[in-house]
Amino acid sequence: MVFDFDTPTNRLGTDSIRWDSFDSKEVLPLWVADMDFKSPPCVIEAVSNRVQQGIYGYTHSPHQMNAMIADYLKEQYQWQVNPDWIVILPSVVSGLYTTVQQLTNNDESVLVPNPIYHHLRLACSSANRQFQEMSLELKDGRWVLPPRNELSNLITDKTTLALFCNPQNPGSTVFTREELKEFGNFCVEHDLWICSDEIHAGLVLDENKKHIPLASISKDISEKTITLMSLNKTFNFPGIGLAWAVAENPLLQKAIQVGLHQTIAPPSLLAYTATMAAIQEGEPWRQELIQYLRGNRDLVQEKIKSIDGLSICKMEGSYLAWIDCTNLHHHNPYQLFLDHGLATSPGSQFNREQFVRLNFGTQKSRLEQALNIIEHCAKL
Ligand SMILES: Cc1ncc(COP(=O)(O)O)c(C=O)c1O
Numbered sequence: 001m002v003f004d005f006d007t008p009t010n011r012l013g014t015d016s017i018r019w020d021s022f023d024s025k026e027v028l029p030l031w032v033a034d035m036d037f038k039s040p041p042c043v044i045e046a047v048s049n050r051v052q053q054g055i056y057g058y059t060h061s062p063h064q065m066n067a068m069i070a071d072y073l074k075e076q077y078q079w080q081v082n083p084d085w086i087v088i089l090p091s092v093v094s095g096l097y098t099t100v101q102q103l104t105n106n107d108e109s110v111l112v113p114n115p116i117y118h119h120l121r122l123a124c125s126s127a128n129r130q131f132q133e134m135s136l137e138l139k140d141g142r143w144v145l146p147p148r149n150e151l152s153n154l155i156t157d158k159t160t161l162a163l164f165c166n167p168q169n170p171g172s173t174v175f176t177r178e179e180l181k182e183f184g185n186f187c188v189e190h191d192l193w194i195c196s197d198e199i200h201a202g203l204v205l206d207e208n209k210k211h212i213p214l215a216s217i218s219k220d221i222s223e224k225t226i227t228l229m230s231l232n233k234t235f236n237f238p239g240i241g242l243a244w245a246v247a248e249n250p251l252l253q254k255a256i257q258v259g260l261h262q263t264i265a266p267p268s269l270l271a272y273t274a275t276m277a278a279i280q281e282g283e284p285w286r287q288e289l290i291q292y293l294r295g296n297r298d299l300v301q302e303k304i305k306s307i308d309g310l311s312i313c314k315m316e317g318s319y320l321a322w323i324d325c326t327n328l329h330h331h332n333p334y335q336l337f338l339d340h341g342l343a344t345s346p347g348s349q350f351n352r353e354q355f356v357r358l359n360f361g362t363q364k365s366r367l368e369q370a371l372n373i374i375e376h377c378a379k380l
Contacts, residue, residue: 001288001291001292002284002288003040003041003284003285003288003289005037005288005289005292005363006363006364006365007363008036008363008365008366009036009037009038009363011036016034017032018031018032018034018359021343022343026341027338027341027342027343028341028342028343028366028369028370028373029343030342030343030344030358030359030360030362030366030367030370031343031344031345031357031359032345032359033169033233033318033319033320033359033361034233034236034238034239034361035236035319035359035361035362036361036362036363036366037236037289037361038236039235039236039237039274039278040235040277040278040281040282040285040286041285042277042278042280042281042282042285043235043237043274043277043278043282045277046273046274046276046277047240047270047273047274047277050269050270050273051270056269059269059272061088061266061267061272062272062276065088065272065275065276066083066084066086066088067083068276068279068280069083069086069244069279070082070083070086072279073213073246076201076202076211077201077210077211077212077213077216078216079213079215079216080216081246081248082248085246085247085248085253086244086245086246087244087245087246087247087253087256087257087260088242088243088244088266088267089228089242089243089244089245089256089260089264089267090241090242090243090264090265090266090267090271091230091232091241091242091243092197092199092228092229092230092232092243093119093123094243094264095195095226095228095243095245095256096119096120096123096163096195096197096228097119097123097126097127098255098256098258098259098264099123099161099163099193099195099226099228099255099256100123100124100127100129100161100163100195101127101258102255102256102258103160103161103193103195103226103252103255104127104129104160104161105160106128106129107158108129108130108158108159108160108161109129109130109131109132109156109158109159109160110124110129110130110131110132110159110160110161110162110163111131111132111133111134111151111154111155111159111161111162111163111192112124112131112132112133112134112162112163113133113134113136113145113163113164113165113168114133114134114135114136114350114351114352115136115170115171115322115347115350115351115352115355116163116165116168116169116170116350116351117165117169117170117197117350118349118350120163120165120197121351123163124163130158132154132155132159133154133351134146134150134151134154136168136171136173138313141313141314142173142313142314142316143168143171143172143173143313143322144173144175144179145175145179145182145183148182148186151183151186152186152190155190155192159190159192160191160192160193161192161193161194161195162183162187162192162193162194162195163194163195163197164183164194164195164196164197164214165196165197165198166180166196166197166198166200166201166211166214167198167200167201167203167204167211167316167317167318168317169200169318169320170320170322170345170350170355170357171313171322172205172313172314172315172316172317172318172320172321172322173313173316173317174204174206174209174210174211174316174317175212175214176209176212177212177217180212180214180217181217181218183214184214184217184218184220184221184224184225185218185220185221187221187224188220188221188224192224193224193225193226193252194214194215194221194224194225194226195225195226195228196213196214196215196225196226196227196228197228198211198213198214198227198228198229199228199229199230199232199233199243200233200234200317200318201213201229201234202231202233202234202235202286203233203234203290203293203317203318203319204290204316204317205290205293205294205297205315205316205317205318206314206315206316206317207294209316209317211317213227213246214227215227215246215248219248222248222249223248223249224249225247225248225249225252226245226246226247226252226255226256227245227246227247228243228244228245229243229244229245229246230242230243230244231274231275231278231279231282233318234278234282234286234289235274235278235282235285235286236361237271237274237278240268240270240271240274241267241268241271242267242271242272242274242275293319293360293361295364296319296360296361296362296364296367297315297319297321297360299360299364299367299368299371300312300315300321300358300360300367300371301315301321303371303374303375304321304323304371304374307374307375307378308327308378309325309327309328309329309378310323310324310325310327310328310374310378311323311324311327312324319359319360319361320345320357320358320359320360321357321358321359321360322355322357323344323355323356323357323358323374324354324355325347325354325355325356326354328378332346332353333347333354333355333356334346334347334348334356336377336380337356337373337374337377340373340376340377341373342370342373342374344356344357344358344359345357345358345359358370358374
């Protein structure tokens with residue numbers, strides 16, 4: 001490997017949400033979704049050069065930015081988008097909240113997966129919108145959406161928007177073309193807008209899968225969809241933060257811009273620099289990252305499968321293992337692991353109490369330590 005993913009990094013005292021929320025001498029914090037790896041050297045160098053300039057005035061999105069993102073989407077996902085369809089945002093989360101606010105009225109409701117990254121639900125509840133949950137089902141070891149007849153039972157004539165997450169967090173499903181077609185066509189037939197959170201797109205681990213943007217499936221689906229993307233996760237700079245929305249439909253382009261530069265601040269100037277450097281030069285690092293994460297995924301999968309009382313699905317994408325602790329018969333598996341020195345994300349955050357989510361975007365030595373704690377707890 002050219003790049004170093006093995007040397008432990010020290011994030012203590014950096015105001016890291018993940019590392020500085022516990023007493024880390026006592027607790028190994030593998031919860032919030034950022035990684036313990038330095039960003040690619042190309043990103044560090046570009047950001048350092050920009051910092052050295054010493055002037056940090058108001059900065060607009062670089063003129064070439066949208067075209068650069070469009071080229072990247074074509075190269076990575078064979079998705080042809082017009083640069084004019086792209087709207088730059090400070091974060092995916094702000095895009096989720098704006099979408100729900102703008103695409104639904106007070107008396108309308110939203111379809112949301114369950115389990116799901118909590119902000120998809122919170123975007124609905126904070127706007128006082130009703131939501132119906134699409135309970136993901138475990139099929140052939142993968143968490144998939146319910147079949148069409150079940151989806152039909154969930155919606156009413158007041159349902160106007162579906163939120164979706166691909167790769168799925170938690171659960172790590174990388175949806176297939178057939179699954180996307182089925183869900184997208186269902187939404188089109190029922191006249192639902194779609195907001196597809198694809199922030200984990202660059203982190204497909206399964207050797208037989210690739211990320212397919214939902215909106216790339218057909219023009220009909222694209223006309224209904226706002227896709228939210230970012231390089232924050234893949235290149236590990238969420239603390240700098242930049243995202244973008246892709247919307248072919250001018251109505252949706254307009255909706256996603258509401259509040260921008262008013263209540264929603266634009267990205268910082270360093271965010272443009274980091275994102276452009278990652279697009280232009282980050283691919284060799286990303287390829288090695290994927291190799292490293294595959295090794296960690298295999299380690300997690302083998303260990304968890306060997307422990308009585310725990311089970312795990314296929315991990316197709318991202319670095320978040322979704323571990324089913326139901327058969328441990330403990331009232332709070334999250335607390336059990338925490339009491340023994342490992343912070344995971346509690347399943348309750350995603351609406352499934354008997355699960356925990358383990359972040360394996362860390363050095364192998366740390367991951368081994370975490371897995372030993374889990375094994376020890378399961379034997380108690
Ligand atoms: C599915 C999903 N969407 C959005 C985010 C956060 O995105 P951002 O930091 O751009 O707001 C996360 C972070 O964990 C996530 O997992």
